[in-house]
Amino acid sequence: MLNPGVILFVSFAYMGLLFAIAYMGDRLADAGASIISNPYIYSLSLAVYCTAWTYYGSVGLAARHGPHFLPIYLGPTLMSALGWVVLRKIIRISRIHRITSIADFIASRYGKSTVLGGVATLIAVVGVIPYISLQLKAISVSFLILHQYPDIAMPIQFTAAPVFRDTAFYVALLLAVFAVLFGTRHLAATERHEGLVAAIAFESIVKLAACLGVGLYVTYGLYNGFGDILKAAMADPEMSRRLTIPNETGAWVDWGLSIFISMMAVLLLPRQFQVAVVENVNENHLEKAIWFFPLYLFAINLFVLPIALGGDLRFPNGAVDPDTFVLTLPLAEGKTFLALLAYIGGMSAATGMVIVETIALSTMICNDLVMPVLLRPTFLSWYRRADLSHLLLAIRRSSIVLVLLMAYTYFRFIGEFYELVSIGLVSFAAVAQFAPAILGGIFWKGGNRVGALTGLLLGFGVWFYTLVAPSLAQTGFLPMSLITEGPLGIELLKPFALFGLTDFDRIGHAVFWSMLFNVGAYIGVSAFTRATAIEQTQATLFVDVFRYSEEGESAFWRGKASGPDLQSLLERFLGPHRTEKAMRRYARRRHIDWDQTPEADAELVDYAEKQLASVIGSASARVMVASVVKEEPLALPDVMRILDETRQVIAYSRELEKTTSELTAANERLQELDRFKDEFISTVTHELRTPLTSVRALAEILRDNPDLPAAQQEEFAGIIIKESDRLTRLITQVLDIQKIESGQFDWQFGPVNLKEVIQDAVDTTRHLMREKGIDLSLDLPEGKPTVSGDRDRLMQVMVNLISNAVKFSDGGVIAIRLTADPGTVRFEVQDSGIGIRSEDQDIIFNKFQQIRNGGRGRPMGSGLGLAITRRIIQYHGGTITVYSEPGKGATFRVILPAAGAANAPAVPS
Amino acid sequence: MPSGSPRNRRLSALFWLGLLLFNYPLLSLFDVPVIILGVPLLYGYLFGVWLLLIFLLALTARSRPTLPLPDAPRQNDQC
Numbered sequence: 001m002l003n004p005g006v007i008l009f010v011s012f013a014y015m016g017l018l019f020a021i022a023y024m025g026d027r028l029a030d031a032g033a034s035i036i037s038n039p040y041i042y043s044l045s046l047a048v049y050c051t052a053w054t055y056y057g058s059v060g061l062a063a064r065h066g067p068h069f070l071p072i073y074l075g076p077t078l079m080s081a082l083g084w085v086v087l088r089k090i091i092r093i094s095r096i097h098r099i100t101s102i103a104d105f106i107a108s109r110y111g112k113s114t115v116l117g118g119v120a121t122l123i124a125v126v127g128v129i130p131y132i133s134l135q136l137k138a139i140s141v142s143f144l145i146l147h148q149y150p151d152i153a154m155p156i157q158f159t160a161a162p163v164f165r166d167t168a169f170y171v172a173l174l175l176a177v178f179a180v181l182f183g184t185r186h187l188a189a190t191e192r193h194e195g196l197v198a199a200i201a202f203e204s205i206v207k208l209a210a211c212l213g214v215g216l217y218v219t220y221g222l223y224n225g226f227g228d229i230l231k232a233a234m235a236d237p238e239m240s241r242r243l244t245i246p247n248e249t250g251a252w253v254d255w256g257l258s259i260f261i262s263m264m265a266v267l268l269l270p271r272q273f274q275v276a277v278v279e280n281v282n283e284n285h286l287e288k289a290i291w292f293f294p295l296y297l298f299a300i301n302l303f304v305l306p307i308a309l310g311g312d313l314r315f316p317n318g319a320v321d322p323d324t325f326v327l328t329l330p331l332a333e334g335k336t337f338l339a340l341l342a343y344i345g346g347m348s349a350a351t352g353m354v355i356v357e358t359i360a361l362s363t364m365i366c367n368d369l370v371m372p373v374l375l376r377p378t379f380l381s382w383y384r385r386a387d388l389s390h391l392l393l394a395i396r397r398s399s400i401v402l403v404l405l406m407a408y409t410y411f412r413f414i415g416e417f418y419e420l421v422s423i424g425l426v427s428f429a430a431v432a433q434f435a436p437a438i439l440g441g442i443f444w445k446g447g448n449r450v451g452a453l454t455g456l457l458l459g460f461g462v463w464f465y466t467l468v469a470p471s472l473a474q475t476g477f478l479p480m481s482l483i484t485e486g487p488l489g490i491e492l493l494k495p496f497a498l499f500g501l502t503d504f505d506r507i508g509h510a511v512f513w514s515m516l517f518n519v520g521a522y523i524g525v526s527a528f529t530r531a532t533a534i535e536q537t538q539a540t541l542f543v544d545v546f547r548y549s550e551e552g553e554s555a556f557w558r559g560k561a562s563g564p565d566l567q568s569l570l571e572r573f574l575g576p577h578r579t580e581k582a583m584r585r586y587a588r589r590r591h592i593d594w595d596q597t598p599e600a601d602a603e604l605v606d607y608a609e610k611q612l613a614s615v616i617g618s619a620s621a622r623v624m625v626a627s628v629v630k631e632e633p634l635a636l637p638d639v640m641r642i643l644d645e646t647r648q649v650i651a652y653s654r655e656l657e658k659t660t661s662e663l664t665a666a667n668e669r670l671q672e673l674d675r676f677k678d679e680f681i682s683t684v685t686h687e688l689r690t691p692l693t694s695v696r697a698l699a700e701i702l703r704d705n706p707d708l709p710a711a712q713q714e715e716f717a718g719i720i721i722k723e724s725d726r727l728t729r730l731i732t733q734v735l736d737i738q739k740i741e742s743g744q745f746d747w748q749f750g751p752v753n754l755k756e757v758i759q760d761a762v763d764t765t766r767h768l769m770r771e772k773g774i775d776l777s778l779d780l781p782e783g784k785p786t787v788s789g790d791r792d793r794l795m796q797v798m799v800n801l802i803s804n805a806v807k808f809s810d811g812g813v814i815a816i817r818l819t820a821d822p823g824t825v826r827f828e829v830q831d832s833g834i835g836i837r838s839e840d841q842d843i844i845f846n847k848f849q850q851i852r853n854g855g856r857g858r859p860m861g862s863g864l865g866l867a868i869t870r871r872i873i874q875y876h877g878g879t880i881t882v883y884s885e886p887g888k889g890a891t892f893r894v895i896l897p898a899a900g901a902a903n904a905p906a907v908p909s
Numbered sequence: 910m911p912s913g914s915p916r917n918r919r920l921s922a923l924f925w926l927g928l929l930l931f932n933y934p935l936l937s938l939f940d941v942p943v944i945i946l947g948v949p950l951l952y953g954y955l956f957g958v959w960l961l962l963i964f965l966l967a968l969t970a971r972s973r974p975t976l977p978l979p980d981a982p983r984q985n986d987q988c
Contacts, residue, residue: 060914067951067952067955070955071931074927074931074955074959077923077927077959077963078927078931079929080966081920081921081923081924081927081966082920082921082924084916084917084920084970085917085920085921085922226948227947230944230947230948234944240942241942243942243949243951243952244940244941244942244949244951245936245937245951247937247940252932252933252934253933255932255933255936256932256933259928259931259932277977286970287971288970290920290966290970291963291966291967291970293962293968294962295963295965298959298960298963302956421917665982738915
């Protein structure tokens with residue numbers, strides 16, 4: 001049954017089926033019915049992760065090293081858990097910025113840098129080509145194994161056949177045709193390849209079915225269940241040892257690093273980016289995918305161990321390469337149909353990967369490698385007005401063919417030296433180099449272009465030195481001494497034991513060192529270099545993608561372009577029809593009439609750049625748009641304006657702070673005033689009650705004792721009158737101060753002769769002095785010292801000061817002096833009383849601040865006199881000060897501006 | 910990892926749980942050549958945790974926020 005004709009027929013029939021499915025998918029999409037807009041189809045397309053390496057290689061790995069095949073699937077499971085956080089963010093960013101590949105993502109994030117895009121593309125191509133060639137090898141080997149049937153012999157001399165008789169060559173060509181047909185049907189890479197995704201999802205079903213089919217046959221057909229296989233395997237100490245992980249530090253670190261790089265690979269492999277991000281129809285499909293995809297991985301690994309153990313038992317002593325057990329086990333039992341199914345399963349795993357990977361790589365090569373060169377001004381002038389959309393398609397298509405040819409060449413020359421798994425892991429380690437730039441780029445605004453570039457180059461360099469250079473040595477391109485003695489005999493630099501590190505396996509060793517250099521350089525260099533304005537803009541747009549609305553937020557372009565210029569630029573790359581469509585859509589969304597818009601504003605320029613980016617990549621799009629936009633993007637004045645805005649914001653916030661502190665202070669003052677008011681009221685009531693009580697008590701005595709001696713009656717009545725006077729005075733004072741403070745006082749301004757005022761005040765208070773036996777010394781100048789003021793109030797001041805002096809003196813002298821200086825009039829009242837302590841001198845002018853003299857009982861006076869005095873003096877533009885020492889009397893000095901002086905108070909109208 | 914909605918936090922928590930259970934030192938506790946219920950202990954443990962994690966992921970991912978997502982799908986926006 002298994003003659004070459006049948007095998008070839010089945011192979012091509014399967015490929016034909018794929019073409020049919022892809023064609024149907026595209027037709028349905030054109031008709032508007034998307035079959036891939038379904039979370040399960042999306043999840044199945046993610047399963048393009050499982051390649052021939054999974055299909056054949058996992059069994060091989062399980063047979064050689066035990067559980068070490070598992071981390072490669074545990075990593076993606078863990079990444080799935082983060083899918084909603086990480087992958088959704090990448091999808092959103094890519095949709096908004098029309099990003100179509102990993103290289104474009106990195107270039108766009110770090111300021112649309114062409115250099116970075118080119119470097120990322122090179123890394124992807126160099127890192128992934130071996131992986132593609134691995135798939136070709138798998139197809140070739142599996143074909144040869146079927147072909148050799150009924151012999152099951154190793155090794156298989158697959159490179160012996162000339163190229164034109166090698167199946168892998170034709171498979172490669174066929175895959176190139178498929179990729180060209182369904183991967184580059186239209187130009188815009190953001191337009192989804194519906195048919196392609198449908199075919200990939202179908203392939204995922206086929207490989208899973210085949211894998212489960214073989215697994216079920218081996219477990220339950222060949223043996224009586226898993227327990228049976230296990231019992232047989234446990235009898236062999238060598239095999240039973242392989243059921244565990246060697247308990248060494250290195251092995252555990254290798255295990256963890258495997259999980260790490262597969263986590264990165266499931267996100268960052270070009271084909272994964274293609275299906276997970278570019279081909280994603282709806283972000284919410286992730287909701288299902290984050291558990292359905294791991295479930296798929298779980299299912300496809302379920303029978304790996306039974307097949308590996310079964311194969312080892314069936315072919316002892318390594319007679320058959322464990323990588324082929326999936327195929328050779330059914331063959332050895334003569335189950336040719338099952339073997340054919342297994343072969344198709346392997347082929348589906350390999351072709352799916354090759355198709356998507358080449359399309360993803362071709363997009364990168366075209367947009368980030370060829371375009372930047374082609375769009376240089378020198379070249380651009382050659383085809384100034386030509387329609388470039390056909391050129392673009394041609395570049396894409398030829399790069400697909402080129403990638404496949406490179407992969408085939410690699411397979412012919414180097415591929416045979418490696419088992420499946422090691423090549424796959426080498427590629428994983430290569431794409432893990434993107435991790436710092438991408439994951440750092442979407443969560444950390446601080447990463448900049450120089451940092452990302454340094455990190456990528458160093459990481460890639462270390463990867464190349466520790467994984468690729470040794471393989472070149474092993475295949476004879478470099479001397480073997482590189483591995484055994486180190487370059488130039490330097491032991492520390494041996495590629496498998498860099499700096500003497502020997503605890504890890506080769507992959508773990510390479511991953512550790514490359515990531516160390518990569519992450520270190522990315523963070524370190526970013527921290528010590530400055531990002532340009534566009535890098536900062538892009539960083540913010542990427543990191544805060546969920547904060548900004550869907551589109552039109554970047555508006556990096558400050559300049560304007562003419563509408564026709566912009567349109568003709570788009571036409572050259574998109575073709576007239578699609579340009580027209582895109583422009584009409586924009587006009588509709590903004591409610592403008594496109595034909596009436598000769599000037600394109602910044603927003604439209606940004607929109608056009610994104611349309612262009614979907615076709616030629618963000619870096620090239622930027623260059624092209626810059627060629628038609630007049631002004632510099634973000635010219636110096638703009639930067640200054642932005643800086644100015646920032647400064648204003650800072651100024652505002654400072655002002656705000658100041659106002660806040662002022663408010664706080666005012667509030668404190670208010671509280672203090674409130675407290676004063678309370679005190680004031682309580683003092684006033686106290687002051688009012690004391691005379692009232694005595695008046696009342698004396699009045700009662702007079703009423704109840706009509707027969708009191710007349711002398712005593714007179715005395716009591718006298719006290720009642722005195723106390724009533726005090727009350728009246730107090731109430732007047734309270735009213736006065738309240739009026740002064742609230743500004744309602746009715747000032748009667750006019751020229752006032754102070755000499756007269758003093759005379760009058762002395763006359764009024766003379767009896768008080770006489771009562772206490774106080775001598776008066778008056779020292780008045782010649783002439784008429786005149787001030788502008790309210791005569792009655794100034795009189796009040798004089799009386800107040802004199803009666804105060806009397807109050808605190810027992811005998812002695814009160815000296816009153818009036819001096820007329822140029823511009824001012826000075827007036828002093830000096831007593832020889834008890835004096836005022838220095839700490840009290842500041843507060844005696846406050847309301848109700850009565851000085852409590854120790855042991856002298858109740859303070860005399862209302863405590864309002866000096867407060868009112870000071871307010872009156874201040875109102876007249878003068879000052880009042882006190883000089884005193886306890887026991888030596890006190891001197892109150894009032895200085896008033898003379899009438900007509902500059903600082904004399906204006907007479908209010 | 911950044912946390913936003915409850916779902917993001919739960920999924921991140923599951924990630925850390927998985928990372929712990931799939932790695933040294935917890936993993937080494939099950940790294941003994943013993944057959945339990947007809948399965949080698951290490952494999953039983955790994956596949957068991959794996960399935961449990963998938964189950965928890967499905968449960969968590971399904972729990973829809975009460976409010977409609979602000980980022981509702983934007984289809985038909987491509988040219």
